[in-house]
Amino acid sequence: MTVPAERPPTVPPTEAKAVMREPDMTTAPVPRTAHSTWRDLTAAQQPRWPDPALLAAVTAELARAPELVSAEESDRLTARLADVTHGRAFVLMGGDCAETFTGTTTDSVRRKLRTLLQMAVILTYAAQVPVVKVGRMAGQYAKPRSRPTETRDDVTLPAYRGDAVNGLEFSPASRTPDARRLRRMYDSSAATLNLVRAFATGGSADLREAHAWNQGFVRDSPAGRRYEDLAGEIDRSLRFMKACGVDPHATRGVEFFAGHEGLLLDYEDALTRTDPRTGLSYATSGHFLWIGERTRDLDGAHVDYFARIRNPIGVKLGPSVTADEALAYADRLNPGNSPGRLTFVTRMGASRIRDVLPGLVEKVTANGVAVTWVCDPMHGNTFEATSGHKTRRFDDILDEVSGFFEVHRALGTHAGGVHVELTGDDVTECLGGADGLLVQDLHRRYETACDPRLSHRQSLELAFLLAQMLRD
Ligand SMILES: O=C[C@H](O)[C@H](O)COP(=O)(O)O
Numbered sequence: 001m002t003v004p005a006e007r008p009p010t011v012p013p014t015e016a017k018a019v020m021r022e023p024d025m026t027t028a029p030v031p032r033t034a035h036s037t038w039r040d041l042t043a044a045q046q047p048r049w050p051d052p053a054l055l056a057a058v059t060a061e062l063a064r065a066p067e068l069v070s071a072e073e074s075d076r077l078t079a080r081l082a083d084v085t086h087g088r089a090f091v092l093m094g095g096d097c098a099e100t101f102t103g104t105t106t107d108s109v110r111r112k113l114r115t116l117l118q119m120a121v122i123l124t125y126a127a128q129v130p131v132v133k134v135g136r137m138a139g140q141y142a143k144p145r146s147r148p149t150e151t152r153d154d155v156t157l158p159a160y161r162g163d164a165v166n167g168l169e170f171s172p173a174s175r176t177p178d179a180r181r182l183r184r185m186y187d188s189s190a191a192t193l194n195l196v197r198a199f200a201t202g203g204s205a206d207l208r209e210a211h212a213w214n215q216g217f218v219r220d221s222p223a224g225r226r227y228e229d230l231a232g233e234i235d236r237s238l239r240f241m242k243a244c245g246v247d248p249h250a251t252r253g254v255e256f257f258a259g260h261e262g263l264l265l266d267y268e269d270a271l272t273r274t275d276p277r278t279g280l281s282y283a284t285s286g287h288f289l290w291i292g293e294r295t296r297d298l299d300g301a302h303v304d305y306f307a308r309i310r311n312p313i314g315v316k317l318g319p320s321v322t323a324d325e326a327l328a329y330a331d332r333l334n335p336g337n338s339p340g341r342l343t344f345v346t347r348m349g350a351s352r353i354r355d356v357l358p359g360l361v362e363k364v365t366a367n368g369v370a371v372t373w374v375c376d377p378m379h380g381n382t383f384e385a386t387s388g389h390k391t392r393r394f395d396d397i398l399d400e401v402s403g404f405f406e407v408h409r410a411l412g413t414h415a416g417g418v419h420v421e422l423t424g425d426d427v428t429e430c431l432g433g434a435d436g437l438l439v440q441d442l443h444r445r446y447e448t449a450c451d452p453r454l455s456h457r458q459s460l461e462l463a464f465l466l467a468q469m470l471r472d
């Protein structure tokens with residue numbers, strides 16, 4: 001049998017055995033597999049599940065459930081991200097800070113997807129390269145927290161850790177971790193993926209339509225009118241394509257991937273599958289998984305688990321990271337130095353990016369490390385407004401992205417993409433933007449379950465501003 005070049009040529013003996021094992025249809029606990037060594041290490045930010053037997057039953061059920069994404073799809077994303085690593089593409093990652101079970105509706109998924117597609121059209125035109133689209137969707141149900149508890153008046157309860165763990169409502173019953181929620185996370189993720197696949201391939205994702213929506217934004221809002229020129233250029237390009245007889249179907253349908261923080265290792269472990277083509281392990285809960293800033297301990301359980309799966313993966317890097325640590329992540333997580341496998345998502349904060357990023361990029365580049373650089377301009381710019389809402393300033397977000405582009409331009413490296421928290425709705429969670437949202441506006445539609453997201457309009461505005469940076 002000929003083994004295609006991109007596939008590993010050998011099958012490790014332990015995993016080859018797993019390929020041949022008959023499916024286990026009993027309710028016996030799932031046996032430990034090659035990807036389960038994380039269990040011997042410290043796993044940060046895991047819930048204290050009060051009922052271990054329930055957790056075991058739920059994860060055993062998940063281990064027998066169909067995978068949500070396939071290894072082939074994940075490999076395709078790795079190939080697309082390799083193009084980003086080489087400077088031949090740009091990546092747009094975006095979606096909710098925390099997806100919720102009740103928020104998983106057809107309309108909300110459609111609006112988020114539409115926002116991302118609208119942004120992608122603008123960025124594709126400006127960058128003149130393909131834009132790889134990864135939703136923070138279909139799995140973003142678990143949150144790391146700064147503090148394990150939350151106190152209101154004189155009542156202290158466990159902090160909300162995402163719908164996969166407990167409820168947002170501040171009551172003892174709701175805040176108690178419940179492992180049955182992991183099953184709901186799987187179901188909600190499956191439902192979201194189903195919708196995403198339908199929209200992305202069923203003709204709803206039409207380039208011309210996405211542009212027409214952007215023109216609506218430009219025409220109908222004072223914020224949008226600033227971008228009339230760019231929108232006009234895109235319009236002329238599309239007309240030109242049409243006049244040249246480009247098949248209208250060529251502009252329909254997009255390739256869309258799903259990613260989330262691989263935080264809850266019991267869940268990820270249960271959904272890890274052996275790829276029958278190669279005998280290698282893949283997380284099948286999503287195409288792209290990342291390790292968060294709070295769980296990136298090199299000796300910890302998350303790094304160990306991620307080293308054993310073959311998906312494209314990310315590591316969030318905050319301002320305290322050192323260049324040597326970055327090299328150590330590359331060593332542990334991408335020993336073969338394969339382009340597309342590893343993405344560094346930097347989230348330094350607008351005030352630090354220009355100081356911290358250059359040293360990091362320089363050393364990583366000097367060592368020949370193949371990595372995709374992505375900017376998360378959200379997580380280093382959060383603060384509490386006088387109204388008590390957690391918020392971010394649109395200007396800080398923009399400033400961090402500008403810093404990211406400046407640093408890469410100065411070093412001759414590729415600013416590969418952005419990772420943003422956004423929604424398709426006109427929420428009032430981040431300050432500023434062309435609509436000039438003020439602290440006193442925050443309460444009007446503050447709907448996030450955790451961190452503040454860009455509204456639909458702020459997201460489009462960011463895309464237009466990013467387009468200007470890409471063209472510069
Ligand atoms: O989304 C990221 C984190 O979960 C979030 O920023 C943590 O927020 P906290 O500092 O309020 O716990």
Ligand SMILES: C=C(OP(=O)(O)O)C(=O)O
Pocket residue numbers: 097144261291292293294316317347379
């Ligand atoms: C928790 C997150 O980010 P970070 O790990 O960068 O704080 C997140 O992206 O949801």
